[in-house]
Amino acid sequence: MAEDIKLMKGNEAIAHAAIRYGVDGYFGYPITPQSEILETLMAEMPWEKTGMVVLQAESEVAAINMVYGGAGSGKKVMTSSSSPGVSLKQEGISYIAGAELPCLIVNVMRGGPGLGTIQPSQADYFQTVKGGGHGDYRLITLAPSSVQEMADFVGLGFDLAFKYNNPAIILADGIIGQMMEKVVLPPFHARRTEEEIIAQCPWAVQGRKGGRKSNIITSLELDPAKMEENNIRFQAKYRKIEENEVRHEEFQCEDADYLLIAFGSSARICQKVVEIARSEGIKLGLLRPITLWPFPTKVIAAYADKVKGMLSVELNAGQMVEDVRLAVNGKVRVEHFGRLGGIVFTPDEVLDALKEKLF
Amino acid sequence: MELNDIIKPENLVYEKPRLMNENPMHYCPGCSHGVIHKLIAEVIADMGLEDKTIGISPVGCAVFAYNYLDIDWIEAAHGRAPAIASAVKRLNPEKMVFTYQGDGDLAAIGTAETIHAANRGENIVIVFVNNAIYGMTGGQMAPTTLEGMPTATCPYGRNIALNGYPLKIGDLLAQLEGTCLVTRQSVQTAAAVRKAKKMLRKAFENAMAGKGTSVVEFVSTCSSGWKMTPEKANKWMEENMFPFYPLGDLKNVE
Numbered sequence: 001m002a003e004d005i006k007l008m009k010g011n012e013a014i015a016h017a018a019i020r021y022g023v024d025g026y027f028g029y030p031i032t033p034q035s036e037i038l039e040t041l042m043a044e045m046p047w048e049k050t051g052m053v054v055l056q057a058e059s060e061v062a063a064i065n066m067v068y069g070g071a072g073s074g075k076k077v078m079t080s081s082s083s084p085g086v087s088l089k090q091e092g093i094s095y096i097a098g099a100e101l102p103c104l105i106v107n108v109m110r111g112g113p114g115l116g117t118i119q120p121s122q123a124d125y126f127q128t129v130k131g132g133g134h135g136d137y138r139l140i141t142l143a144p145s146s147v148q149e150m151a152d153f154v155g156l157g158f159d160l161a162f163k164y165n166n167p168a169i170i171l172a173d174g175i176i177g178q179m180m181e182k183v184v185l186p187p188f189h190a191r192r193t194e195e196e197i198i199a200q201c202p203w204a205v206q207g208r209k210g211g212r213k214s215n216i217i218t219s220l221e222l223d224p225a226k227m228e229e230n231n232i233r234f235q236a237k238y239r240k241i242e243e244n245e246v247r248h249e250e251f252q253c254e255d256a257d258y259l260l261i262a263f264g265s266s267a268r269i270c271q272k273v274v275e276i277a278r279s280e281g282i283k284l285g286l287l288r289p290i291t292l293w294p295f296p297t298k299v300i301a302a303y304a305d306k307v308k309g310m311l312s313v314e315l316n317a318g319q320m321v322e323d324v325r326l327a328v329n330g331k332v333r334v335e336h337f338g339r340l341g342g343i344v345f346t347p348d349e350v351l352d353a354l355k356e357k358l359f
Numbered sequence: 360m361e362l363n364d365i366i367k368p369e370n371l372v373y374e375k376p377r378l379m380n381e382n383p384m385h386y387c388p389g390c391s392h393g394v395i396h397k398l399i400a401e402v403i404a405d406m407g408l409e410d411k412t413i414g415i416s417p418v419g420c421a422v423f424a425y426n427y428l429d430i431d432w433i434e435a436a437h438g439r440a441p442a443i444a445s446a447v448k449r450l451n452p453e454k455m456v457f458t459y460q461g462d463g464d465l466a467a468i469g470t471a472e473t474i475h476a477a478n479r480g481e482n483i484v485i486v487f488v489n490n491a492i493y494g495m496t497g498g499q500m501a502p503t504t505l506e507g508m509p510t511a512t513c514p515y516g517r518n519i520a521l522n523g524y525p526l527k528i529g530d531l532l533a534q535l536e537g538t539c540l541v542t543r544q545s546v547q548t549a550a551a552v553r554k555a556k557k558m559l560r561k562a563f564e565n566a567m568a569g570k571g572t573s574v575v576e577f578v579s580t581c582s583s584g585w586k587m588t589p590e591k592a593n594k595w596m597e598e599n600m601f602p603f604y605p606l607g608d609l610k611n612v613e
Contacts, residue, residue: 053450057442061471066442069433069442070447099434205431207409208429209410217434
């Protein structure tokens, strides 16, 4: 059978993938440029097809707390928003991380700070990979650079979230959310039954069936010795994720003299930059982190011995560049190029920046 | 001789609710929370709902409610319990889901979540403990603090010009189409406790029957925060709280 190829926006792909993946609940609040996720879900009426709950919450704050509750009952639940709305969700995200619950969050980034603009940006990198909310926690961060990856990362995000009992986030931007591309949607998975949820998540609040002990979902622990133990357990989990779950993609890096490091929509533009540079005889490659946390530190460090310089290309004032510099630890020159506030760079601008900053 | 040999079931007039465990409560002497916890434990046991009940505990004095009642619990962020309960109930429609919230949690930081959950007619019970003060943090002004009532953050008494009016959130919730029961109760006398239990059970029945949101407000004391003896606090509540927050059903849709 031929593959069922569809043409749709990245936001729509997220919605369709969620229904097909067997997600139990979506809770969201409209904000540009990601409202199509909620709109598509409402139009598809998945509650009639799979039993999936879709609810427009009164705020982003309520939506992330609905996710906290749903995740606490062992369900596959998700929310989506864009930058200002994701700022509002940070309290809830910290609670979810502190209670070690699995869920999926989607941020289709727009320019900030403040109300900013509705145009695409990658300026929430720090917020996403360095914490965002209060306390020492981490989010498994997936950065899609195509509509196909928007669809694929719904399943991957949930798989990783449930593997580690930790929230996962798809960090996209307005370009990936709004652009239309070909996509092959994932096959339909049935939603889990209550028995399957109890077997997979024995910690879930489902009522004390069979007189078992109470399940309590909380991030509260007033005894500092125990709270330190909790934190040490979280950190051990994070080290395990860093060890096992790094994902990246290389594009003509093999013989490269210079490397572009870029994620998401920036990486798409940088593919063209590599093409133009190569036509000029410049041996340029592109390394695309797919997981922003855990960051592909080791692979970037290995290239530090092989190349003359790296340019971190981001739609922000220089955020991921800090992690690239930490990775190479001074072994090679690392510069940043970006455009701000919703402006997207052209391939020529990136190539000019490379020559100006690294040649 | 065993206890069961002394007390025959037919002679038993009172026992500790079986869902209340042995953990020593952190509540102050005279506090209303202990009695309200007991009523919830009794109603869940009486209705045989312990294998399907999920409680959402607040931030405030009842933050540790989950330590005392042997049911499943989610501990909420401050004010967010109704949003959490909404999702748990919608995703698990056959379960019994209730929130337990104080006045700061429900009527200040969580006003939006409370009103919207009730306005959607979520099939949950909201247990609202209104003692007109922030107990846990040391007696600061609450949205329900009475005019002239002194607290740590209005030491000369609540001044309307400065702090606005005490919020009758029960009356507000009774106006919403989504609520089926909004009742104001108290637990300072045996008669009041019996009446409150009846209404609490009605609320739980409504939730299981899918009738909409039920709100049971308990006008309560906080002897520590009010800086009174438990006995004096009960008297003060009757003389000052009841006139402003009159007991009875604000709404009871059959």
